[in-house]
Amino acid sequence: MKIYSLNHFKLLDDIALKKRSEILDLIKKNIKNSKIRDVLDVGTTSDTLNNSSNFLINNFRHIKICKSFSDQKITTNFFLYTIQKSITKKLTRSEINKFSSDLVISNATIEHVGSKNNQLQMIKNMISLTKKIFVIATPNRYHPIEFHTFIPFIHWLPKKIHRFLLKLFGLSYFAKEKNLNLLSSKDLVNLLVKFKDKIDYSIFYINWFGIKSNLIIIGKRRK
Numbered sequence: 001m002k003i004y005s006l007n008h009f010k011l012l013d014d015i016a017l018k019k020r021s022e023i024l025d026l027i028k029k030n031i032k033n034s035k036i037r038d039v040l041d042v043g044t045t046s047d048t049l050n051n052s053s054n055f056l057i058n059n060f061r062h063i064k065i066c067k068s069f070s071d072q073k074i075t076t077n078f079f080l081y082t083i084q085k086s087i088t089k090k091l092t093r094s095e096i097n098k099f100s101s102d103l104v105i106s107n108a109t110i111e112h113v114g115s116k117n118n119q120l121q122m123i124k125n126m127i128s129l130t131k132k133i134f135v136i137a138t139p140n141r142y143h144p145i146e147f148h149t150f151i152p153f154i155h156w157l158p159k160k161i162h163r164f165l166l167k168l169f170g171l172s173y174f175a176k177e178k179n180l181n182l183l184s185s186k187d188l189v190n191l192l193v194k195f196k197d198k199i200d201y202s203i204f205y206i207n208w209f210g211i212k213s214n215l216i217i218i219g220k221r222r223k
Contacts, residue, residue, distance in 0.1 A: 015147070019214055020055040022206045023107065023137050027056070030204075030218050031103065031133055038065035040101035042087055042126055043109030044079075046072045056107045056137075067099055069129070087125060088118040096128055104134040111138050114178040120191055127195055127221065136217040140205070141182035143213045148174055155182055185215050198222060 041057035057066060058078070068074045068082040083099055087109070091099075104126050113122050126134050139147050146155040154165050159177075166175035174180045183191075185203055192201060201219030205212040 015208070017055070019206055019208070020107070023214060023216055024056055024059055026204055026206070026216060027105070027135055027218065030202075034102070034132060036063055036102045036132070038067065038101040039063045039103040039105065040067040040069060040099055040129055041079075042069045042104060042106040042122070042129075043112075044068040044070040044072065044074050044082075046074060053108055056105055060103075060105075063103070065101075067101060069099060069125075088113050088121045090121070091125055091128060100129050100131055102132045104130045105137075106135065107137040108139065110136055111180060111182050114181060116181075116191070119181070119183075120194060123191055123195065127198055127219075130219075130221050132220065134199075134217075134219050134221075136188070136219075138183050138188070138215050140212045140215050141184040141187070143208065143211055145208075145213075146182070147213075148180060183215070185212075188215060188217060192217065192219075 039057065039060050041054070044057065045053050047053055057068075060066065066079050068079040069087055070082070070084060071086045073084055074082045081099065083095060085095075106122075106126060110119055110122055113119055123136070126136070141155060144152050146152070149166065149169075149171055151169065155162050157165070159181075163175040163177075166172070185205075188203065192199070199219045199221060201217050204216040204218065206214035206216065
């Protein structure tokens with residue numbers, strides 16, 4: 001049985017754009033009193049469409065210095081500096097010095113880097129690269145609709161069962177942990193507790209039909 005990803009339907013584009021716009025507004029509201037000189041996007045894709053997964057960074061155009069940290073080759077002139085490297089690999093001191101930024105953002109990426117250890121390393125890298133503020137946005141595992149497949153409820157099951165069903169439905173790509181490892185707010189908190197001596201953060205939510213659909217962490221490095 002083949003179930004197509006919601007990416008094949010215009011409905012997804014409309015929903016995704018609305019959610020990204022709400023996330024952008026929330027971030028801007030919470031950093032408006034901060035002096036942001038440069039911004040680093042973690043997990044940039046090679047997609048150049050304005051309403052793509054790079055929506056957030058494309059709409060921080062008032063910030064003059066934009067940088068990219070991605071395992072994909074990013075060729076757009078929008079970024080002053082780019083580094084092509086796995087975002088779950090340990091950074092060198094020279095990379096930290098060059099790419100550290102006042103604002104470090106990542107949208108809809110942490111659920112695609114694989115295991116819990118990879119997610120931890122990604123967060124560690126983001127904190128290391130943050131001068132002032134970091135933002136991590138990801139879909140909420142416990143929203144009834146899973147936005148990558150548009151299949152309801154089965155992602156609430158234990159992950160092994162969820163992945164088995166995805167394979168059964170012809171969605172083997174998303175059945176692999178390295179491609180999709182969904183997070184709840186509790187999962188995020190359990191990851192961030194590892195860095196409790198280095199950061200302060202708040203967790204925010206975007207709703208769809210009154211249910212939390214997206215989780216947004218806005219954190220600050222302690223001085």
